[in-house]
Amino acid sequence: MRKTQTPLLLLAAALLHTFAAVAAEETIPIAINTARVWLTQMEDLAANVAAATATAGMPPAETNFTINRAHSMLLEGYMETASGQVADVAGAVTAFAADDLESGWVTPMLQFPFAWADSAIFLNLPELGEVPLRLDACAVAGILEGNISNWNDPALRELNPEAELPDLPLTLVYLNLSTPIIETLTRYLEAECPSWSHGVTDNLQDVVAVLGDGLLSSTDVEGTWRAVNGTPGAIAIGGSMPVGQYLQVYPAALQYALLRDSAGDFVAPNGGQLNETSVAQLVAEAPRAANSSQDWTQLYATPPGSYPVFYWGLMTVPRDLAADGIRGKFIKDTVGYLLTGEGQAVVEAGGNENKLPPQLLAAAVESWASVKVSDDSVDTGILTPAGGQAPAPAPAPTPSSGGKRPCQALALTALLAAAAVCAAFA
Numbered sequence: 001m002r003k004t005q006t007p008l009l010l011l012a013a014a015l016l017h018t019f020a021a022v023a024a025e026e027t028i029p030i031a032i033n034t035a036r037v038w039l040t041q042m043e044d045l046a047a048n049v050a051a052a053t054a055t056a057g058m059p060p061a062e063t064n065f066t067i068n069r070a071h072s073m074l075l076e077g078y079m080e081t082a083s084g085q086v087a088d089v090a091g092a093v094t095a096f097a098a099d100d101l102e103s104g105w106v107t108p109m110l111q112f113p114f115a116w117a118d119s120a121i122f123l124n125l126p127e128l129g130e131v132p133l134r135l136d137a138c139a140v141a142g143i144l145e146g147n148i149s150n151w152n153d154p155a156l157r158e159l160n161p162e163a164e165l166p167d168l169p170l171t172l173v174y175l176n177l178s179t180p181i182i183e184t185l186t187r188y189l190e191a192e193c194p195s196w197s198h199g200v201t202d203n204l205q206d207v208v209a210v211l212g213d214g215l216l217s218s219t220d221v222e223g224t225w226r227a228v229n230g231t232p233g234a235i236a237i238g239g240s241m242p243v244g245q246y247l248q249v250y251p252a253a254l255q256y257a258l259l260r261d262s263a264g265d266f267v268a269p270n271g272g273q274l275n276e277t278s279v280a281q282l283v284a285e286a287p288r289a290a291n292s293s294q295d296w297t298q299l300y301a302t303p304p305g306s307y308p309v310f311y312w313g314l315m316t317v318p319r320d321l322a323a324d325g326i327r328g329k330f331i332k333d334t335v336g337y338l339l340t341g342e343g344q345a346v347v348e349a350g351g352n353e354n355k356l357p358p359q360l361l362a363a364a365v366e367s368w369a370s371v372k373v374s375d376d377s378v379d380t381g382i383l384t385p386a387g388g389q390a391p392a393p394a395p396a397p398t399p400s401s402g403g404k405r406p407c408q409a410l411a412l413t414a415l416l417a418a419a420a421v422c423a424a425f426a
């Protein structure tokens with residue numbers, strides 16, 4: 001967009017109510033390609049954003065979701081198909097490295113975190129009743145390597161003296177994707193189980209391949225939940241528990257395992273309890289928007305809470321959306337909403353995922369605020385974080401004709417501005 005149009009757009013924003021009837025016919029399409037675990041949040045985000053834009057008399061933002069990834073550790077996997085770029089936003093669990101964010105794009109990409117969650121090891125073993133299964137790192141390693149293949153294995157009995165462990169084959173459900181969750185898992189195994197010999201990696205497909213009948217390999221998160229739900233004696237390691245609407249669909253997959261930490265305590269996926277030491281470390285290492293590559297990969301080196309297997313939610317958008325005109329501002333505000341108090345409540349609404357550690361929020365907002373748009377003063381009606389550029393005050397409502405009017409028939413005073421807006425919405 002040419003710079004000379006900016007004052008016209010400012011005026012236009014103030015006059016939007018004059019032609020709300022016209023604007024109501026338009027929608028602003030936004031395409032989000034997300035990870036399954038964030039789908040509920042993205043749907044709620046879209047609903048709130050659509051309502052906010054409509055309430056403000058702006059063209060409603062209409063979000064289109066896909067869950068479609070060629071490779072979940074690579075940004076191209078979210079943003080592109082063979083035929084080109086498909087998504088405006090990646091709602092990912094992956095913190096993409098600087099190279100991936102910077103090279104190959106028309107404009108480099110930027111990321112910021114908006115949420116995190118423990119990635120519970122979960123199982124289908126009703127015999128346990130209310131007693132959660134206890135595992136240590138070597139028991140997890142033993143299950144992955146096939147050394148532990150029955151629930152009455154002596155190593156499991158020793159860890160679970162109180163539990164009624166049945167004589168039942170143990171089936172590992174493994175999500176056969178490269179994910180940062182497996183990196184957190186293997187970092188834990190590397191640190192806490194001396195006999196773990198496979199290092200830190202993002203996919204254990206070669207390790208679990210030896211399990212034969214003891215393995216159910218899945219290719220997507222929901223497939224993992226379905227397999228655990230449908231298989232007595234199944235355990236999923238390195239996926240995530242059912243979230244959102246799936247809690248009702250996969251009730252047999254809702255048992256989780258406690259994991260022994262370095263201090264010898266068994267910790268539960270804890271619903272948001274933070275390890276203040278590691279959060280302080282993460283804050284110190286957070287990229288600073290003005291000066292850095294926006295590489296947030298260090299988030300995955302340190303568990304934000306005490307459960308060692310976990311994931312983050314990260315939004316990825318182009319750093320410069322100026323070429324998208326008004327739509328660029330809609331995209332920026334849509335993702336920024338997640339960093340507001342309201343947006344963080346959306347993140348936590350399902351009770352399974354946690355808002356950003358508040359100490360990290362400032363750095364996330366700083367990254368978000370650095371996204372360039374053609375006109376940051378346009379008020380889309382979408383709530384955006386404090387600390388970002390304040391939206392222009394809402395225009396005073398003016399009576400709408402209620403009728404359908406073409407852009408060129410607007411009142412003379414609005415004509416120039418309307419032309420700019422009509423062009424921007426085209």
Ligand SMILES: *[C@@H]1O[C@H](CO)[C@@H](O)[C@H](O)[C@H]1NC(C)=O
Nearest residue numbers: 031032064065066085086087
């Ligand atoms: C959603 O976006 C994808 C990728 O751009 C596209 O293939 C699909 O047709 C879109 N769906 C709708 C309903 O707009």
Ligand SMILES: *[C@@H]1O[C@H](CO)[C@@H](O)[C@H](O)[C@H]1NC(C)=O
Nearest residue numbers: 138141142145147193195196
């Ligand atoms: C599993 O068993 C093999 C063969 O006995 C052994 O080499 C390996 O260390 C065991 N794995 C673990 C995690 O103890």
Ligand SMILES: *[C@@H]1O[C@H](CO)[C@@H](O)[C@H](O)[C@H]1NC(C)=O
Nearest residue numbers: 176205206208209215217218
């Ligand atoms: C994992 O998927 C790859 C293809 O992406 C396949 O070659 C491999 O056999 C699978 N491994 C397991 C253990 O399912």
Ligand SMILES: *[C@@H]1O[C@H](CO)[C@@H](O)[C@H](O)[C@H]1NC(C)=O
Nearest residue numbers: 261262275277278302305306
């Ligand atoms: C908290 O985080 C620090 C730094 O990462 C770590 O050394 C410590 O073990 C953690 N404490 C717990 C209880 O997880």
Ligand SMILES: CC(=O)N[C@H]1CO[C@H](CO)[C@@H](O)[C@@H]1O
Nearest residue numbers: 287288289290291292363366
């Ligand atoms: C946020 C941040 O760290 N900003 C710094 C970027 O670098 C300039 C100098 O190059 C500093 O003045 C800013 O404080």
